[in-house]
Amino acid sequence: MLTKDVFVTEYEKMLYSIFGDDFEESTIQEKYTALCALVKIFSGKRWHATRRKQEESGEKAVYYFSMEFLTGKFLRKNLEYLDVYDIAEEYFEERGVCMADLLDAEHEPGLGNGGLGRLAVAFLDSLSSLAMPGHGYGIRYEKGLFQQVIDNGAQREKPDSWLVEGNIWERKMYQEKLEVRFGGRILYIPKGGNKYTFKHVDYQTVYAVPYDIPVLGFRNDNVNTLRLWGAESKDDLNLVEFGKGNVCGAFEQINRVKSISQVLYPDDTTYDGKRLRLQQEYFLVSSGIQDILRNHLRLERPLAKLPEYVAIHINDTHPAMAVPELMRILMDEYNFEWEDAWRITVKTCAFTNHTLLAEAMETWDVGLYRELLPRIWQITEEINHRFVHALKSKYNVQDPAKLEKLSIIKNNAVHMVNIAIVGTHSINGVAKLHSDLLKDKELNHFYQIYPERFNNKTNGIIHRHWLLSANRGLTSLVRDLIGDDFMTNPRELHKLRAYEDDPAVLEEIAKIKHRNKVTMATYIHYTTGITVNPYSIFDMQAKRIHEYKRQLLNILHVMHLYKTLKANPNMDITPRTFVFAGKAAPGYYIAKEIIKLINTVAKTVNNDLTIKEKIKVVFLKNYNVSVATNMIPAADVSQQISTTTKEASGTSNMKYMMNGAITLATLDGANIEIRDEVGEENIVLFGLKADEIHELYRTGSYDSAALYNSDQVIRETVNSLISGEFHVSQEEFRAIYDTLVKYGDKFFVLKDFNDYKRAQATINDLYQDEKQWAAMSLRNTAASGVFSSDYTIQRYAKEIWNIKSLTDGKGW
Structure with a gap:
């Protein structure tokens, strides 16, 4: 156990080491930085030991792919998890410094938006606190989601420059960078017997550079890793264009590549926004899966036994391309036949569905998907072809309407939830009602094909x-x-x-x-x-x-x-x-x-x-x-x-x-x-209850305009939107009024x-x-x-991932 005397001695040495200042002369920002650096020393040995222990144990590990990791700040959490928060607080208060001021010096990472990202962090926290081998893969968004500004009552968006002073918690691992390929074309190379190999040419290379952040377990020796990927250009400054005075053109390629890891959820109401978002999703899965396989081979483990050592978890549809990407690498880079690669992929990958909203079940335009990811398109097309064939021959599905509903590719779009279901061995909802609705209604067409794959794992919190x-x-x-x-x-x-x-x-x-x-x-x-x-x-x-x-x-x-x-x-x-x-x-x-x-x-x-x-x-x-x-x-x-x-x-x-x-x-x-x-x-x-909602959907009998006209309280309340009584133009909130009265109130507000x-x-x-x-x-x-994420993770570990704790949990 760390004593106060040791803490004080090491902290003051850290101030001199980094800044050449004593306590009195250092700024709040410098005090914060020195404290973080000391915490990293306290946790670093445990981080190294955890990696060694997990590798030497030969036990299976889970890798959690998510577009969001809403981490919150790290300093307070890490001090508490190391059980030194009270020591630090007492020391600083004795020296006349408020601990809250130190905590406020930290910029909150802009790596998530809401429940999806916070859940991902809860799972990593619980995996570490339960001493289970489990790590996260995400993107290091330099500008986060956005900083919300309220201007005359309205939301305005500004870049969230959370990295303006760097991130002391991360470790850049440039030597472990990987290449991710976009665009280009695919060459078919015959290898006899109606078989081909495929070669990707004329593509654009983007470097995926990893940044590692330690994820401490609660007062134990376990420290797992959140690995975030930053996009960097393979090509440097174009000196020819720079020499011509074309400064913007000289930086064009660098800036285009950097945009991949700039902003969480770029506005996808435009073609360019959709393209960037698709790039982000593939960038995440390609770099992550390449990294998993590289590490697997470094430990001299056979790829054919990948599911015995690795679980890949797809958090919502954003990382669903993990399925065709794993297939691509196994076949194109390690010469696996389709059937063997498919068996490995399905046994390795699992999927969580997070929404019942049709508009949130991602689809991608075939033209964009094919242009940006030509080999992934080919594999996706083949997965769909083989799946539809199996539906007809193995599951006796002959109805054209049902076949289209199950198809991965339809209406000139690639349906990501479909590929995530077809290419994984487990599909879970995140609450009992949600999982029941998936099985009984929203994804019933898939449940009839794969009933054994569907299960529930109610979410949890830290x-x-x-x-x-x-x-x-x-x-x-x-x-x-x-x-x-x-x-x-x-x-x-x-x-x-x-x-x-x-x-x-x-x-x-x-x-x-x-x-x-x-x-x-x-x-x-x-x-x-x-x-x-x-x-x-x-x-x-x-x-x-x-x-x-x-x-x-x-x-x-x-x-x-x-x-x-x-x-x-x-x-x-x-x-x-x-x-x-x-x-x-x-x-x-x-x-x-x-x-x-x-x-x-x-x-x-x-x-x-x-x-x-x-x-x-x-x-x-x-x-x-x-x-x-x-x-x-x-x-x-x-x-x-x-x-x-x-x-x-x-x-x-x-x-x-x-x-x-x-x-x-x-x-x-x-x-x-x-x-x-x-x-x-x-x-x-x-x-309304679920059965009442579905009955209204089935019959189409809900008439919001009639309700508005017949109920005086509702009518007077809704009229306030367009009456001007809140001191704005009568047209200011006309669009909201129309959603309720004119366009059917599809969320049953009235x-x-x-x-x-x-x-x-x-x-x-x-x-x-x-x-x-x-x-x-x-x-x-x-x-x-009962809603602790620890219990949620124990169910995932036992029923989906087949991983276990590597300690008795007694801590140190």
Whole structure:
């Protein structure tokens, strides 16, 4: 165990070594850098030892491919996982430096957007904490997703230059760079017996340069690796063009290549945007799979036994080209016959589906796919040809409509979810309802062919971050009540139920929540200038802005509540602070209009003295892990109000629940499992159920315009969008109005509005009984342990990947 004396000595040596300054003369940024460097020394030996141990054990490892890794900041986590955070904090406070200032010096990596990226990080965290061999492959986006700026209420995007001061946690491994090929053409070379070899010529080469980041396990010796790829040009500056004065032309090739690893999710509403996004996805899978096979061969393991040593996991459809890319390398570079390469590929690869939205199930135009990836196109075409043949001959599928539905290539497009299903041995959903819908409806045509491949793995969260680190007050109380076992076995949280009728415990829970709300109120004022009441209900909805997540339903209810208060300012309601956060995709017009609507309503409501500050509305810009870490411990109400059947799982619902928030929810995604764990009396439910949604889809009987015309409250609320009463043009939110009234309200916002209004009234009534509310809060925390990502990973490890822990888990 590291002592304080050793920490102090080594830290002050580090300051002199890097900067030639002592503690007093060094800046906050220098103190931060020296502390990170010291943490790297403490963890580096473990990182090296982990690699050696995993290689020498000969045990199987999983490689997790994801376009997103929403890591959050590293310093605090690594200090806590090394069990030296308290030592460091004490030392700096003794020297007059606030630990928060050091933590604020770190730029948050812009490597993810929402739940998909945070889940990927949770899985890496759990793999390391369980001492399982598991590593991540992603892209090192130099400008991240984007920095969200709110300008006159509207979202504007700026580059997220998170690497402006470098990233001290990464290690550039230029000597391990790989080549990724784009474009060109394929030569057929006969080798006898109607067989050919294939040669790729006239292609453009892009270097994939790896940057490694250590992923520490919680207070054990295990350190796995997140390997991110940066794109670099094989060709240097074009001096001929530079000499002619064509400066832009001289850098053209370099800049074109660098664009591959510049921005997460480029706007794909244009051809160039689509092309870049396809390049990114292939760049990720090609570099990652080449790296896996290179390492496999370095350890002198036969490629024919790849599935015994390697599991490749495809996180959503973005890395689905892992299937044809693995086939390409096995056949073209190592001379495997098709059948053997296919057997290896299917046994090695597994796939997680994350969405039921048709528009999110990726497809690529055949022309673009073929032009950019000519050999991958050929292999994809052959996979499809053989699959369709098997459907007819082996599975007796003769119906042309069904064959087309199953086909990988149709309507001049390559369907990535289809290739991910056909080319893997496991397809899982991420919540029970989601997995059932995949099997019974959305992917039933595939389930009939491969029933043994489909399974469920409900998502999980890192309880070490969202409880132990984010909510230290609640964690301290829990430790006093039930001991420390829950820190490594979060199911132990259920023991809190013994205190659900203890007045002293319930009072302390309420006090902890209030302190968190005071902190959050300070943060809100600092970032927005808005003053909020910490005694009000903190009602929060923080997630990617999308119509199916129904931030619109939330703000329409706020508009209704405001109109009601305007008519009756003396109405007796518990004050409410509505907090929104989230980014809209740059090309998603309606989502960006919803952000503007929220901010427009906020401006009016927050400045109207006649309603006596009974409601406030806040939009927190640039939502990321750090913002979430501030929000979640302070929430009284967690809004999980997606249109039923549209949310695959959700993980923010689990984070809020773990921190004692009461979930206001539809029976969608993992909300169902939260209800089952906590009990229906400790969650507030509303809205259409899955069978009702599907019946409305089947019959086409939902008429939003008729509902609008027949319901006075709905009509008056919706009319507020175009009445000018929020001090904007009557046409400002016409597009939102039209989606609800003119174009059918496809996410059932109006259909669920009255039941949502009832549920919000229930929240108001429940909150007025302080003891009952605190007991509900305790029960939510007590029931949350089952949603730890550790348990999710244990199920993946046993049922899909066939990997195991390499330690007894006792740590050091």
